[in-house]
Amino acid sequence: MPRKLRPWLLSAPALLLVLLFLGLPVLSTLATTFGDPKGPLAQYATFFNSRFRMTVLWRTMEVALITTAVSVVVGFITAWVVAQAPARVKSLLIIAAVFPLLTGVVVRSFAWLVILGKNGILNDFLLWIGVISEPLTMLYTKGSVIVAMIYLFVPLMILTLVGVLEGIPQDLTDAAASLGAKPGAAFRQVVLPLAVPGLIVGSVLVFTGSFTSYATPQLLGGEGQMMMGTFLYQRAMVTFDWVGASTIAAVMVVVTLTTVLIMSKIARRVNPMAG
Amino acid sequence: MKQRIHPLLVAFAVLVFFFLLGPLVIILGSAVSDTSYLTFPPQGLTLRWFSNIFEISAFVRTMKTSFLLAVGGTALSMAIGIPAAYALARFRFQLPAFLGNIYVLPILIPEIVLGFSLMKTVAIGADVPIMLALLLGHALIVLPYCVRVVGASLNSFDFSIEEAAVSLGCPRWKAFFTVVLPNVRAGIIAGFILAFITSLNDVSVSIFLTGPGVSTLPIQLLAHMEQFFDPTIASVSVLLMGVTVAVMAIVERTLGLTFLTK
Numbered sequence: 001m002p003r004k005l006r007p008w009l010l011s012a013p014a015l016l017l018v019l020l021f022l023g024l025p026v027l028s029t030l031a032t033t034f035g036d037p038k039g040p041l042a043q044y045a046t047f048f049n050s051r052f053r054m055t056v057l058w059r060t061m062e063v064a065l066i067t068t069a070v071s072v073v074v075g076f077i078t079a080w081v082v083a084q085a086p087a088r089v090k091s092l093l094i095i096a097a098v099f100p101l102l103t104g105v106v107v108r109s110f111a112w113l114v115i116l117g118k119n120g121i122l123n124d125f126l127l128w129i130g131v132i133s134e135p136l137t138m139l140y141t142k143g144s145v146i147v148a149m150i151y152l153f154v155p156l157m158i159l160t161l162v163g164v165l166e167g168i169p170q171d172l173t174d175a176a177a178s179l180g181a182k183p184g185a186a187f188r189q190v191v192l193p194l195a196v197p198g199l200i201v202g203s204v205l206v207f208t209g210s211f212t213s214y215a216t217p218q219l220l221g222g223e224g225q226m227m228m229g230t231f232l233y234q235r236a237m238v239t240f241d242w243v244g245a246s247t248i249a250a251v252m253v254v255v256t257l258t259t260v261l262i263m264s265k266i267a268r269r270v271n272p273m274a275g
Numbered sequence: 276m277k278q279r280i281h282p283l284l285v286a287f288a289v290l291v292f293f294f295l296l297g298p299l300v301i302i303l304g305s306a307v308s309d310t311s312y313l314t315f316p317p318q319g320l321t322l323r324w325f326s327n328i329f330e331i332s333a334f335v336r337t338m339k340t341s342f343l344l345a346v347g348g349t350a351l352s353m354a355i356g357i358p359a360a361y362a363l364a365r366f367r368f369q370l371p372a373f374l375g376n377i378y379v380l381p382i383l384i385p386e387i388v389l390g391f392s393l394m395k396t397v398a399i400g401a402d403v404p405i406m407l408a409l410l411l412g413h414a415l416i417v418l419p420y421c422v423r424v425v426g427a428s429l430n431s432f433d434f435s436i437e438e439a440a441v442s443l444g445c446p447r448w449k450a451f452f453t454v455v456l457p458n459v460r461a462g463i464i465a466g467f468i469l470a471f472i473t474s475l476n477d478v479s480v481s482i483f484l485t486g487p488g489v490s491t492l493p494i495q496l497l498a499h500m501e502q503f504f505d506p507t508i509a510s511v512s513v514l515l516m517g518v519t520v521a522v523m524a525i526v527e528r529t530l531g532l533t534f535l536t537k
Contacts, residue, residue, distance in 0.1 A: 004369075006366070007362045007365075007370050008362075008370075010359065010361060010362035011359045011374060013354075013355035013358065014359035014378060014418065014422065015359070017411070017414060017415060017418065018377055018380055018381070018418065021393065021411050021415055022380055022381060022389060022392075023380075025389075025393050025396035026388060026389065026392045028392065028395070028396050029391065029392040029395060029396070074291055077287055077288065078288045078291045078292075080280070080284065081280055081284055081285055081287075081288035082288070084279075084280050091533070093292065094533060094535075094536065095523065096292050096296060097292075097295065098523060099516075099519060099523065100295050100299060101535075102519045102522055103299065103515065103516055104475070104476030104493055105476060105478055106476070106493045106496050106497055107476075107496075107515055107516065108298070108299075110302070110496070110500060110508060110509075110512060111298035111301060111302050112298065113500065114301060114315070114509075115301065117504075119312070121301060121314075121315050124314075151295070151298065154291065154295065158291075159535055159536045162536045163536035183279075208385070212385035212386065212387055212388075213479075214479045214482065215493075215497065219500065229385075229387045229479070232387055232391060233387070236391050236394070236395075236483070242395060246391075249385075249387075249388040252387070253384065253385065253388055256384075257383065
């Protein structure tokens, strides 16, 4: 084959798959939202003026932000401990974090269904030790969705941050210490700034992942705690309102893409290693 | 970076790992409980819930579908992803830089949006058979893994070996199969297996492309959970965790699990 064309011929099948079966369908979904006879933005006016839709949007934002914040704190502390652990312990801990990560969302959400249910394990336990006299309603609340979401994303955060923390050269903290920095100061002034880009990458993964999740809010939130993902599904497959569903899809795409773009720009700017 | 860490932080990390593994242990326990409802710690020991899986034809059928889909979708994705990754690594300066970003679009676009759009445009709009639409959807969502993981191996491959083979008269295609591919075998196996598990566990794309006729195991599990609450679901979950263990063993033997922290 001709020399110049070779790289393109090799790339063509993969490019075609993405452009034909992702680019085209997604663009067509976005395009249908502007086709309203009342004007191109009529669907969006409906969306942003509807109290119910805005409740779903804000609830999704809230759940995703809380999940991200908790995952950052929990993930960072845990990753810090894992990174300092002796090699053998460290590889065991990494296995312990990878295992839930590679186990499916349905299985992991199901576990919380068993734990938080009315006759679930947590209620059984609390009744048994006598803290409560009647089972609590924990399932189908915002809290249950958030707990399961944190459970879903903490392993991802830990693994992302372990890699980042391991990449910080020992020399830097040694140098800080030899120049008289107390461990706390060295951590704040050397380690933390170097970990910021990793924290941002991890946060973006967790935020977009929880913002667009479907199975977890479906199982643990139900109708009462509808989130963008479950709302999109309900509009598309239960009420067959495809234009409405497409508008929800467009809002999801805009929120996730802006988050990714803005945060990756910030990550690049604050990266002390990038000079 | 090795430093002494405060015991309180260690205690916190221990609690986090309890939190991560506890729920999975609970599933394991409730799958062997000799009760008709889900409970933990298990009361009595039985394997009947495992044999019960095979009594429910929907589980058997969707298990087959999911397995075929994961193997087929990943194979398709690899078949087109390996050449793409090779082109990116080998002709770095002849291809525009944004090309690499196109292959990760399936991660960037919310999966549920992709699933909905595929249903609307491809399955219904273009009347593509549902199984084929599922296959294409799964090939898409695993493409980033195929290109990225194989690409990581290719980036550390010394292309002068390939040039040596070609300059000694080996045809290019043959050099690709006998020199390049064997050298990045670890990346291909690890990429394949990570893509496989991603496809096997997928919900957001499959949910739109399954119906009364065709369904996948996770979708069937979701549907089952909304009606029944017996230990059969727990036992299917345990089987799926078994697949996860196998996947981890293979990744550990090829690229090493620490690859996942990079």
